[in-house]
Amino acid sequence: MTKYNFEYTTLDERIAQLEERVEDLESERTDLINDLYELENRLQAQIDKIAPPKYNLDNYSLGDK
Numbered sequence: 001m002t003k004y005n006f007e008y009t010t011l012d013e014r015i016a017q018l019e020e021r022v023e024d025l026e027s028e029r030t031d032l033i034n035d036l037y038e039l040e041n042r043l044q045a046q047i048d049k050i051a052p053p054k055y056n057l058d059n060y061s062l063g064d065k
Helices: 011-050
Strands: none
16 A cells, blocks of 8 residues: 555645655655666776776877878
8 A cells, every 4th residue: 555545535635645746756766866877887887897998099190191
């Protein structure tokens, strides 16, 4: 059972319940996004330990051509 009681007597009460639910969902979404970014950063750090990024050789040349 959810914490939301969808029994209501007036339209205004129902709107207030839905607005509260939207606020909760938005907060959960923000928390989830932050958790995903943290997970991405941790995974990238582990990948970098295993296979460091390749050097960019675009700025080097074999001399004037």
